[in-house]
Amino acid sequence: MGRMAVLLISGLLWAGSVNAAPSAPSVVSIDYCADQYVLSLAERVQIRGLSPRARQAFSYHRERAAGLPVIDPTAEAILYAAPDLVVRFWGGNRRLISMLERTGVDTVNIVYGHDSETIFANLTRVAAALGRSRSAMDLIAGQRRRIADLEAKPRLGLRALYLTPSGTTGGDGTDVDAMIRMAGLDNMAAELGYRGWRTIALEELVMNPPDVFIGSFFDDDDVARSSWAPTRHPRLARMMAEVRTVPVPGRFLSCSGLFSVDAAEYIRAHLERAQ
Numbered sequence: 001m002g003r004m005a006v007l008l009i010s011g012l013l014w015a016g017s018v019n020a021a022p023s024a025p026s027v028v029s030i031d032y033c034a035d036q037y038v039l040s041l042a043e044r045v046q047i048r049g050l051s052p053r054a055r056q057a058f059s060y061h062r063e064r065a066a067g068l069p070v071i072d073p074t075a076e077a078i079l080y081a082a083p084d085l086v087v088r089f090w091g092g093n094r095r096l097i098s099m100l101e102r103t104g105v106d107t108v109n110i111v112y113g114h115d116s117e118t119i120f121a122n123l124t125r126v127a128a129a130l131g132r133s134r135s136a137m138d139l140i141a142g143q144r145r146r147i148a149d150l151e152a153k154p155r156l157g158l159r160a161l162y163l164t165p166s167g168t169t170g171g172d173g174t175d176v177d178a179m180i181r182m183a184g185l186d187n188m189a190a191e192l193g194y195r196g197w198r199t200i201a202l203e204e205l206v207m208n209p210p211d212v213f214i215g216s217f218f219d220d221d222d223v224a225r226s227s228w229a230p231t232r233h234p235r236l237a238r239m240m241a242e243v244r245t246v247p248v249p250g251r252f253l254s255c256s257g258l259f260s261v262d263a264a265e266y267i268r269a270h271l272e273r274a275q
Contacts, residue, residue, distance in 0.1 A: 024131040025084035025106075030073035031091030032059065033255045034110060037126045038087050039064045041135050048081040051091065060251040060259050075099050085129055089256075114175030114257035116147065146261050150182050156271065160185040161210035163200070171195045175257030176214075182264035183271075185212065205239065213245040214267060216253050246270045 028049040029038040035054040038047060039061035049071035055062050071077040073091045078100065086092075086100055089110040097107050108129045110122045120140045127136030160183075162169050162176045170176030171187070171194025180187045188210045189198065252263035 025129070026082070027085045027087060027130060028071065028078055028081050028083040029054075029087045029091075030078070031089050032056075033089040033258070034087040034091060035065065036060055036255050036258055037110060037122065038130075040139065041123065041127045041132045042130050043132070044068065046130060048083045049078070058250040058254045060255065060262075062251070078105070079103060087126055087129070112256060114173075114178055114260070116143070116178075116257075116260075119256075119258055143261055146265065147182065150184070150261070150264055150268065153184055153268065155186075156184045158185050158211040158271075159188040159191065160212040160214050160267075161188040161200070161205075162214040162216070164216060167199045167202075168197055169194065169200045171198055175260055176253070178257060179253070179260040179263045179267070180214065182260060183267040185267070209239055209243055211244065212271070213240050213243055214248055215240070215245055216248045216250050244271070244274065 024043060024046050026048045027038055027042055027046050029035045029047075029051060031051050032053040035050045036059070038050070039054070047068050049069045050065055051073060052070055053059060054065040054068070054070060059065060069081070071081055073096075075096055078086060083105060086097075086105055086107045087110070088097070088107065089112075097109075100107055106129065108126055110126065111118060113119070113122075120143070123136045123140060124133070127133045160180050162180065169189045171189040171192070173195050174197060177187045177190055188208075189200070192204070192208075194200075246267050248263055248266055252259045252266060
């Protein structure tokens with residue numbers, strides 16, 4: 001091969017290496033909510049490991065998790081998987097994160113918050129670290145359209161109460177409050193002055209029943225049920241049989257509002273079918 005040809009091929013190879021897009025970073029998620037962000041945004045080939053809860057019934061993206069590696073959220077397991085990036089919400093601790101950073105593994109911490117703008121900011125942050133910003137933009141645009149569609153519907157004028165098997169309800173400042181309002185309902189717990197997560201008294205329900213119960217996690221055998229919870233009482237069981245009840249799948253509600261739009265659409269569709 002002539003000298004000119006060798007120089008030409010070398011030049012082309014050099015140019016190609018300069019212009020080639022960098023490979024997308026590999027990732028491990030170390031808790032259930034981090035799994036949902038990674039499964040929403042990453043390519044399968046990027047995912048080196050998910051948390052042990054990624055395939056459980058309350059995992060929204062459990063079907064996407066099928067066939068992907070599951071690892072324990074320990075330094076040894078993570079370093080063995082050798083990811084470029086670790087995504088976390090509550091998983092791990094400061095010592096683990098410090099160790100990962102010292103070994104050159106980047107970390108992205110999801111910020112707690114149930115409002116849509118915080119969720120969208122988290123999606124944007126995780127997607128940027130994954131090299132998947134376009135995916136986040138498309139996902140967020142779709143969510144904004146769906147929220148606008150829900151808000152354009154007439155309000156139903158019904159008082160709804162969210163209730164779990166333990167008797168817990170969500171007042172003002174919770175993702176459940178935002179979900180109920182997004183579905184066109186009024187949150188009875190907020191009207192009662194509840195803020196955050198509270199256990200509602202059976203007596204209060206008997207004296208002041210809601211128009212609609214929003215039940216969740218009743219479909220999950222892994223959720224603890226206290227023998228003293230209000231939902232164990234036969235009077236409440238009769239009330240829930242008499243009052244309209246929307247059983248929302250737990251996978252819509254177990255990750256700080258990430259899937260509140262899905263839950264609100266589900267509730268609204270259920271109530272509209274019942275009219």
